[in-house]
Amino acid sequence: MTFTPGLTAPYALARFRDGEAVRLGLVAGEQIHALGAEELGAESLNEFLAAPDWDRLERLVDTGGPWRSLNEVSLTAPVEPQQIVQTGANYRTHVIDLVAASMRKDDSRSETEIREAAARMMDERTATGEPYFFIGLPACVVGDDVPLELPAYSDQHDWELELTVVIGRGGFRITREDAMSHVAGYTICNDITTRDRVFREDSKGLGADWYRSKNAPGFLPTGPFLVPAHFVDTEDLGVVLNLNGSRMQDASTSDLLFDLPALISAASLNMPLNPGDLLLTGSPAGNGAHWGRLLRDGDVMEGSIEGLGTQTVRCIAEDAQKGTP
Incomplete structure (x- = not known):
């Protein structure tokens, strides 16, 4: 972009x-x-x-x-949320890449055929499926004035830049038609993830462990600004992350599988959304796992979303003497 x-x-x-x-x-x-x-x-x-x-x-x-x-x-951080709802697998191109990679291992079809099949799956999911959510901890929200301390128990910490909705008027079981009237504004979040803690080795059948992998101190750099909703057209915003000056993520919100009204409505079905709550809308392709390059001591991430500003996150290594939780 x-x-x-x-x-x-x-x-x-x-x-x-x-x-x-x-x-x-x-x-x-x-x-x-x-x-x-x-x-x-x-x-x-x-x-x-x-x-x-x-x-x-x-x-x-x-x-x-x-x-x-x-x-x-x-x-x-420009916000003080009570709740954080995070959206997974919500950029069409990113998910097609992931699905195609998993299909490619045992598939005799050509690369083009595999990607076409993955694209049809995503179109079907958009038409008939539902957004996928998980919960973040408000305690992880920090500004980019706080260095990102990379926990010593892993060397697989990753980035995921995301357009983030800031809820205004609260609501429960909000309709799609009314959803955008519940938006106060937008900000930027970087959803830091420890890749080797997503799935547990001791209980593989339990699925993803988002608590351990995404909720270390400072793992949700947010801001620097809260921009009023009426100044932002979210249909085609550039989402860009540079690591030490090199472009890693470069996408547009036009590639979202589920749009903002769908996300807000679905997120409010289980629990009322409150003023100031955050709804992360998903991250596009280009995280560290894709590049084979995870975060290291001294790295500097610059995350920009069109019109919302830029956050600069500096990474430092945790003192290994702190031990393993």
């Missing part, structure tokens, strides 16, 4: 460190203004997101103050 990384909306929300405290701020251009409860019209960010008054914030862009340069503050 070709796009200019950065925040393109006239304004957005962010959270930044102010000494020992974390404050909510209004971002416009290269500046940020600290928002108090009176200006926000709510006691907390999630209370605001339940019924966001964006016009109120837009007026502050012209009249609010004082403003500080973004370069003078340390941004952290």
Whole structure:
């Protein structure tokens, strides 16, 4: 994808460190203004997101103050979710690659025939199937101000950049037709995964172990901005991740198998969605397992989604003396 990384909306929300405290701020251009409860019209960010008054914030862009340069503050995760719902296997090309690779092992058909069969399977899944979800821990949400400490118990930590929905008005069993009215905005998440902990050697019949493989401290770098939904057209957003300057993921949200209304509706069937909750929409092809190159000490990931900004995550090795959980 070709796009200019950065925040393109006239304004957005962010959270930044102010000494020992974390404050909510209004971002416009290269500046940020600290928002108090009176200006926000709510006691907390999630209370605001339940019924966001964006016009109120837009007026502050012209009249609010004082403003500080973004370069003078340390941004952290822009959200404080109660729940995190994550979508698996939701980029058509990525899943076709995976299915074709698994079919190729014992199949006499040509590569083209195998991929055509895999594509038909994905089209059938989109038409008649349901999204696949798993749960993340809110404690894993951090900003890119926090280095990603790679646990010493594995050397197979991987990246998965994802467009992330920030829920506004909460709801239970939301219809597809009403789904987008429950979206407050969007942000960026990088769903870090420890590949050799996805499946257990001691209990192979139990399936994927998402708790162990995806929920270490700091495994969900988020932000840096929360961009209001009305500034974002999610139909064809570029999703790009560079590792040490080399392009690893490069895709468009137009390749999603299940669109946002389908995801929101399906995610709300089991449990009500709350203001501020995160819904990750899946990651495209190009993770480390694909390239045969997993994360190492000193790596720098730059993840950009068109219009939502760029997060820069620096990796450091955990002290091996900490032991194996």
